[in-house]
Amino acid sequence: MIRNSLYTFFTVGVLLCIFPYNVMASKDDSSLRTTIHLLDYISRDYTAAVQNGQVIDEAEFAEMQEFSDKVYVLIEESNLPQDNKLLILSQLKELGSQIEKKAPHQSIYNLAQQTRQDIIKTTGLKTAPLVWPDLKNGKSLYVQHCTPCHGVNGAGDGKLAAGLKPAPTNFLNDTLMQEISSFQAYNTIKLGVEGTAMQSFATLSDKEIWDLAFYIKALRFTPQADKNSELQQKFDQANNAVNLEEVATLSDVELVKRLSNNDSADPELLLTALRTQSPGDNAQKYSLDKARNYLKSALQNYTSGRYSSAREDALAAYLEGIEPSEARLKANAPAFTASLEQQMFEIREIIENKGDKAQVEKEIDTGLAMLRQAEEMMQDKKLNYWLSFALSASIMLREGLEAFLILALILALIRSSGLKKAIPWVHGGWITAMLLGVAGWFFSDWVIGISGKNREIMEGMISLVAVIVLAFVGFWLHDH
Ligand code: HEC
Known part of the structure; x- marks a missing residue:
């Protein structure tokens, strides 16, 4: 009885620790995201409000003033470290007064982008x-959520579009779309646009919103997408020149600049x-991209004094970035893989x-250099199908053997203690486990698809259940 309530106490305690933390983290996250979004908006749309020192559209100009005030208030209310907060607030004050003075677009753009960069750096926002x-x-x-307004091809001509003011954005419009980064689209989808029919789609997962943001950026290019195999080749070339973070945060104009030098x-x-291809068969290689992003974020967090986030990032770099590629790396270069782990x-x-x-910077730089080396190795020696098959099979075999030994042990224990009626339960247990395994195989796609934080919570939950079950079995064995 006491033991049962101890289990319950333990489980409830852990659950209480996990949930409120996430809710709080995401609230602050969303208001900071709004500041980034508004600054992007100001950088881009100021030209529609002011030209040559003259207001050309009163409503747009009022919006610029309103948005810069709003960013100021959001930062003031945020819990950024005091020093950084003061610096950012002083930049925002300057932005506000430059808007009042109807300064040229370039200086507004530079100021807004600088401030935006500083906010991202201080907060470590992904x-x-x-x-x-x-x-x-x-x-x-x-197709599920957007076609009624933005239209099947993205031309902004969906069934509901006719009555809307402002009209839904036309994603095929070159002038507009080449200035928007996937990250900006991500923010719009996540936050919505106040006062328009563009609602927030925050109920979608992070990953789904990124999928959408990249998809609408691809729409403009689909006529050329029939040259698929040539483009796939070009993709690898382009992807060596820039990383995923740049593809996500740069506009088309900026990306072309980056690619042309x-x-x-x-x-x-x-x-x-x-914009139209993705890594495809090279997917594993890109887990190293993940490792790189996490390491960079760890350094950023560390230099801004957010030690626990830095620690989480460093761990994630290993667990989410390196582990998935480890088997392949090991097969190519065992000694190198060991030193990477070290x-x-x-x-x-x-x-x-x-x-x-x-010192931290030096260690992280060494890590980043080793990641580059690892990437080259994986490109050089593409592991053949049967080798990866054998690697996976050996893991399964090892796990299977373990499970078999444990089962044999439990059966022997039961036999020696004369508890014959428990035997069917054991056999029932492993048969159920096999069936769950088969079901799990079908579910795994979906599980892998859910976003990072939720996946970690799920992993935590599963580990918790495992701990509770194991503890229970431990006590049970002692009692009998
Ligand atoms: C009910 C109609 C409606 C639906 C549904 C809708 N949108 Fe919109 N969307 C709009 C309108 C209207 C605008 C223009 C807002 C403005 O001009 O400020 C817009 C603007 C946008 C923009 C902003 C482009 C820019 O100028 O920065 C993006 C990105 C976007 N929508 C993506 C989506 C995606 C993705 C979906 C589906 C998940 C979606 N929208 C669903 C009406 C809609």
Whole structure:
């Protein structure tokens, strides 16, 4: 009895610790996201309000004033570290007074973007997806939620569009869409646009919103997408020149600039490839991208004094970034893989011990260099099908053997204690486990698809259940 209530107490306690934390974290996250979104909006739409020092549209101008005030208030109410907050507030004050003075677009743009960058740096807000978005999934979500207004092809001509003012955005409009980054689209989808028919789609998961954001950025390029195999080749070339974070946060104009100082290939073609293709068969390689993003974010968090976030990032870099590629890496270069693991451990350790900033930076830089090396190795020696099959099979075999030994042990224990009637339960148990395993196989796609934080919560839940079951079995064995 006492033991039962102890279990319950333990479980409820852990659940209480997990949930309120997430709710709180996401509230502040969303208001900071709003500030980024508004600053992007000001950077882009100021030209519609002021030109040559004159207000050309009163309503747009009033909006600029309103938005810059709103950003100021949101930052004031946020719980950013005091020093950074004061700096950002002073920049925002300057932005407000420049708008009053009807300053040229370029200076408004620079100020808004600088402030935006500072907010992202201080908060460690994620501006890119962790894995490359899935355009197919984006398409099916689009058909489900967006076509009534934005139209089947994205031309802004859906069934409901006619009566709406402002009209739904036309995603095929080059002038507009080349200025919008996927990250901006992500923010619009997540937050909505106040006072318009564009509602917030915050009920979708993070991953789904990124899929949508990348999909609508792809719409403009679909006529060229029939050159698929050529584009897939170009994709790999382009993706070596920029990383996922850049693809997510840069507008098309900025991306073309970035791609043109890099290669002899036509930058417009590279851009089309980046917007319409995805890593495909190279998916595993991109788990290393994830590791890189996490390490960068760890450094950013560490330098801004957010130690626990830095620690989480460093751990995630290993668990979500390196582990999924580890089997392949190991097969190619076991010694190197061991030293990569060691390096990741050292990064975690130095963060744990609150080491010198310069030292942390040095360790992380070493880690990033090793990741580049790892990437090259995986590209050089594409592991063949049967080798990866054998690797997976050996893991299954090992786990299976373990399970078999435990079962044999339990059966032997039961036999020696003369509890014959427990035997059917044991056999029932492993048969159920097999059936659940088969069901799990069908579910795994869906489970892998859900976003990072929820997946971690789910993993935590599963571990908790496992601990409770194991503890229970332990006590049970002692009692009998
Ligand atoms: C009920 C109609 C409606 C639906 C449904 C709708 N939108 Fe919109 N959307 C609008 C309107 C209207 C605007 C223009 C708002 C403005 O001009 O400020 C807009 C603007 C946008 C923008 C902003 C582009 C820019 O200028 O930055 C994006 C991105 C967007 N929608 C994406 C989506 C996605 C993705 C979906 C589906 C998940 C969706 N919308 C569903 C009506 C809708």
